[in-house]
Amino acid sequence: MCGIVAAAATDNVVPVLIEGLKKLEYRGYDSAGLAVLGAEGLERRRALGRVAELCARCEGLAASTGIAHTRWATHGAPAEHNAHPHISAGLAVVHNGIIENYEALKAELLAQGYQFSSETDTETIAHLIAASLKIQPDLAEAVRLTCQRLKGAYAIAVVAEAQPGRVVVAREGSPLLLGVGERGYYAASDTSALLQVTRQVIYLENGDLADLRPDSLVIRRIQGEAGEAVSRPVVLSQLSADAVELGQYRHYMQKEIFEQPEALANTLEMVGGAKSVQPGLFGAEAARLLDQADSVLILACGTSSHAGMVARYWIESIAGLPVTVEIASEYRYRESVPNPRQLVVAISQSGETADTQAALRHARDQGQPLTLAICNVAESAIVRESALRFITRAGPEIGVASTKAFTTQLAALFLLTLVLAKLRGRLSEADEAAHLQAMRHLPVAVQKVLALEPEIAAWARRFANKQHALFLGRGRHYPIALEGALKLKEISYIHAEAYPAGELKHGPLALVDREMPVIAVAPNDHLLEKLKSNLQEVRARGGELFVFADQGCQLPADDADGVHVLALPEHYGPLSPILHVVPLQLLSYHAALIKGTDVDKPRNLAKSVTVE
Structure with a gap:
């Protein structure tokens, strides 16, 4: 839920951190904070409420290394003492996720004499790293040892006063990516926070730890012995800075409602001039994998689950396949009967929805390999973990209440319906042509509705x-x-x-x-x-x-x-x-x-x- 920005650069990163938090504020806005390594050593600023409150407290602050955070409360009520970063013995930590074993770890740390000033699970991480530094003085190695003891989902960023010019980040289950800039290296919860400095990004994998310095970047694995660096590709992000600006609209939700004709046109661009639908829309192996499916299981949460419910009517009536729609957070915790020939469709706007991601893995671990992701973020975890994928092209959706992501998910699901029907000989040429024409006309039809x-x-x-x-x-x-x-x-x-x-x-x-x-x-x-x-x-x-x-x-x-x-x-x-x-x-x-x-x-x- 929370948002992280971090930077190790050659110039003042405070404006970068603040601007990054503004772009990530949709991820959480109970409180915000940052910690930097400047001329005065480690300095922390925190504020309850929006990023604007924090900004007012950072006037005159300058540093070339820092971490920042905008919070959505999980452990501990929204309050300044629960705001990130959390500090222990000259180091600071920001964290997104939930540490499931924090109570046991906290009891251990209390017994060692560590004092807690918050109700958060994050402060436990800070004290654990401080304890690890007593055994292993290298910050990256101390963070790695600490992460080996954490159970749950997390993305963290750490700075230490004794090791200036350095940020260490790690991820397991929560999104975190790196930015490769001309003046340094950066990290954030999503790309929008880094467009101000670079479009070159590296998507960390679960279990990765990265050591960022102004002139170098090293990525290692958390588990196992401390070993050689691993390589992750640098990708040029297709997201533009203009796409996350408010423009003429009063709110992002209004903007995104009115962007739906364009979002639908972009999503359906591949069928714009086509005379037929092809399985290849869903990946190179789609024809072979989709032809094996004898039923469909849709996994999603919230608005995405409503898209799945509509798709059930479509798929059953047009393609003739039985469909089950499961709330992802419920599916993984109940006894279900796995079917290796069932197509598992995971729907998520971000592709990082924790419950949907876990449900997808659960289905796969039960022996259901036919997996398809319908998602708005091409580089997201759910997309990477699925055998097939369809990327909706809604563009960034900032408003919490999903709008254009929902309608583009529906468009993708209707395309899936037509492909499944065609593979089963249930789609005549006349019906296929009529459906394609209706889909091409969708942007115009939606524009007429917006006029109301x-x-x-x-x-x-x-x-x-x-x-x-x-x-x-x-x-x-x-x-x-x-x-x-x-x-x-x-x-x-x-x-x-x-x-x-x-x-x-x-x-x-x-x-x-x-x-x-x-x-x-x-x-x-x-x-x-x-x-x-x-x-x-x-x-x-x-x-x-x-x-x-x-x-x-x-x-x-x-x-x-x-x-x-x-x-x-x-x-x-x-x-x-x-x-x-x-x-x-x-x-x-x-x-x-x-x-x-x-x-x-x-x-x-x-x-x-x-x-x-």
């Missing part, structure tokens, strides 16, 4: 003062109702739930009254008449209806009587979920604006869930 923003903003004003909301959908649009409810909860803090509309009489109808707005997704499909009956049940109980309907649904609006209907520009068949989620994103965004919440950084949440 003024009407949607007016709707938001009608129920932004409510405490609760109910979302309804049927069939493949039920997951879209779930996604709409999640967005409203995330950024407006209005309690929202979603149900299949047919379940109203089985409990949720008891909640409906004049104070409970009901938002319904109404595509013009075979379930429309049944949905209309469900909506009548709501009206009969005095509930106020907000209905997003396709053209031709013939749902009469009566604003005075509490029935509000907004017609989408067109009906879009199987791909309709991609269109219907966009107005729900806008509705949540404008409700949050009215309520005055922090849209991009909602309380208690962070963008990348890289810890359990």
